[in-house]
Amino acid sequence: MVNTAEVVSSHDLQAPIKLGVKDLSISYGDHLALRNSTFEIREHEIFGIIGPANAGKTSFLKAVNRMDMFDPQMEVSGEIRFNGLDVSKVRNVYGLRRRIGVVFPLPVGLPMSVYDNVALAPRLASTKKRADLDVIVERCLRRAALWDEVKDRLNTLGSLLSGGQQQRLTIARALSQEPELLMLDEFSIAVDPVTTMRIEDVLKELKQEITIILVTNLVQQARRLADRTAFFLDGECVEVAETEELFSGEVKDQRTRDYVDGRFG
């Protein structure tokens, strides 16, 4: 984890920029998924991204993690700076991805044991000692609020857990990379409300150590968690504002107001 000992109570506009996005456009062939978006994400904040389907939210996450490498259709232009470094010019993309944890909308428990699921990332980064792995696995499962449920059956297949458990398993797996940035893409789709609240509590704690991007369909979830929120619509970053401003109607754009008030989307 990041070695910041101080606790950041609320977010801090003076905090250094974790992720700087400038003139970012993403297209798949003729389809423009995101255009000319500019905003920045600061350290130790939860940055919410709300917006209806097809707004370009997931494409943005893919671009941050350089997943365009695996998708020949996907083209990214503009700039994404992670810790000040342009990700498109990073040579060691594997190192970049290791610092960025991703949680997908649908839980993907890999068909290996619960233990191996969480130990996979450390193993890929060549941590091999069983004792070290044991510590990492327990810590990550505890943080993902899953430890108590699986501690007696770490050898069952990850893909056999229930949907909500698998989702927490993927969160544990993302944390096992010891990421500086955690990106959650609509993580609560497959999770029941009680578990969702537990994970949200975990996220609030985590932000003292890492930066979190929370893409969500649930407007109220962004309101509960995010320090600042961006509203994406049809491939456009309409507005970025303090979450409270966004929800109290102090926003400039009529479309944002309509969306958060539930008038469309």
Place this chain on the structure above:
Amino acid sequence: MFSASELNHRNQRIQSLFRFFLGGMTVTLMVPVVIILTVLIIKGGPAISFEFLFTNPTNGMTAGGIFPALLGTICLVLVALIASVPLGIGAAIYLSEYAPDNAFTRIINLAIINLAGVPSIVHALFGLGAFVIFFKFGTSILAASLTLAILTLPVVIVATRESLQAVPMAFREACWNMGATRWQTIRRVVLPNAITGILTGVILEVSRTAGETAPIMFTGAAFFLPLLPQSVFDQTMALSLHLFVVSTQVPNMPEHLPYGVALVLICLVLMMNSLSIALRMYLRGKKKW
């Protein structure tokens, strides 16, 4: 309210008709298999004995056993596997996991499909020209096995590629997102989940290889040899060719002998297929998603 209308009755009659019709087709399909097996067992069964399997043919092949041919077939299959399995699996991994979707890849895929359609006698002539003459292996186990390997490569490639592509994309993406390279992803996530299908493909290849006759006729299988082969550069007898020889080329052949050879050959192939099915069932029990 639920009384059947005329339309309901008609639909049901048609459905019964089709059920009967399609069931009949299935039964028809089984008839030749059952007849072949029955005839072979009745006529060839008495020929099978320990001596038959483990001694040399005698009296101009009209008596004695088939040991050299049995051993020869096993050797041919083993050497063919050593050549084709690594090559086929490697190519399939490249095509499924690495190859970009472009004209070149599509041409390779087309070539593989076409390779599967080339008649085996053409493979035989190719093997003769390439391995026997050009590479100077002579008519030998090596030349025959390499010919068989090329003949059966498409089986391995297609089976492997399909089982690799059956592994959900989401597994790969999850792994890539963790900073794994393509190879790490293949090694830790894709291959362990595809291994069942790959093994099945390999076993099917074995049964195909064991039965082929034409490709080995010109390249390494002999009519009759008094001695067992000493190395891969020697010729060998083989069950499939032996069956052809004792059925058509030798006068005064006792009737049970060709049937016995055929029974041994078909048992070998069926054993391989059953092994493949058993393996598939065992591993499906451990299926992971």
